[in-house]
Amino acid sequence: MRPFTYERVDSATAAIAAFGAGAVGAASERQYLAGGTTLIDLMKLDVMRPQTVIDINALDRTALGRVETNDQGLRLGALAHMSEVADHPVIKRDYPMIAQSLELAASPQIRNMATLGGNVLQRTRCPYFRDVSYAECNKRIPGSGCAALDGFNRSHAVLGVSDACIATYPGDFGQALIALDAMVELRGRNGDRKLPFGALHRPPGGSPEIETALLPGEIITGFAIAAAPWLRRSLYLKIRDRQSYEFALASAAIALDMGENQIVQEVRIALGGVASVPWRARSAERALQGRRLNEQAARAAADTAFADANPHEHNLFKVGLGKRTLVRALLQAATMEL
């Protein structure tokens, strides 16, 4: 690990001031430190090389660490820990997709450390990104190429990829947030603003080193999810190489409002493990709208969701696996007892 200056702050305002006018992107010289489960790991690997680390953990005793639920919906402070939200009785009952997406991620120790804000900003697990002995990685070294394109790309994305990068977005919670039209609350040098969660992450395109729409020094303060009739019939299904403590090969976040005779009033679908960013499957949602939800309809929707898939040598299986995952998740949601 390279030397860095450590600063500890006790308010968001102090954090933003300490950050100053840092550079944008992966090469940023300054980094906020919360749970540290991504940052310290990548600093040890020499992938991230901040010169200043600003510890914001003390802010967890402010509104940034709180979970609030009421009739209007849910507000999650960005410094709440994954485990607190996964175990929250109201969230488990009324927002099962959110609780499951967190409970099925990482390990209990990591869920005790990692915060929600850090979770959505976790970096890809692409082995060519994480290993600096590979000279080609457009995320690490812009313009250097992508070793995964012709490499061992079994874990890589099939949706939202580009010629510059096929790295998978590794998160689970992000799929719940994009499925439920969450808003992300930000604070920066120019004050507060809100973004739809779907606008937070940028697909790789030609500049995969820029992963989010965050401005330099901007800090995530929370997430808001509005109450909706499809929240209770919701779930997160995660398929992986081992049963626990593993990233998704494919996952599906489903929220369903079902009327008489299994007719779909509203459905929200997001797909994990298969895309470069948190992935909303809007075409599949449209395919199901107003239809009776049976296996045939679910399969048709899954075909639509992966119609634009762009697999590489070792990850073609993710197209089939992703479709089967989505079909199973839809049918599970349809038969949930409320």
Add this chain to the structure above:
Amino acid sequence: MPNATFHSVATSVAGWSRRMFLTASATSLAVPLFARTSHAEAMDPQTARAKDPRDPANLALTVNGRKHQLALDARTTLLDALRERLGLTGAKKGCDHGQCGACTVLIDGRRVLSCLTLALVAEGRAVTTIEGLAKPDGTLHPMQQAFIDQDAFQCGYCTPGQILSAVSCVEEGHAANDAEIREYMSGNLCRCAAYPNIVAAIKQAKHSMREG
């Protein structure tokens, strides 16, 4: 019992052992007289030179109820501070990347990975390691006893992390049945594959922890 030198560096003394005494004595030698208190200042007022990020930072770590004054490079993880500076070698370095759980300790009563925690981040929080789990009179924690009774380890390298994680697993209320125990212990790998016996130990300790 400790001598007077010890009292000058340790506070809030819960219990004593020869090992703890030796550890604390070594620590007292490590207390720096030259390090500064602020990590953030750009200029060192004493030497009037630009601050080098490699300069040690002063911090106080509270481990197993005792406070230690240390001067550490900011890069030092809690795991390295425990093992290399405080002589508390119970927490083990397995992968050093948060993937194996051998370094598991409790911070403010919650299980975390000390290899991904900077020592500076743990300042002001209560750290518990395997060395702090038994009672002062040496009576083992019910989970330690259960690991012995159920033969829940072979080589023992992952065991301190397993035991601390298992204590949390029960205290969090995630030890209702075998499947839940396995899921909530998935962050602790055991290359000897003592998993069935670890599950048995947790089921045994769950009852004695409730009674105790």
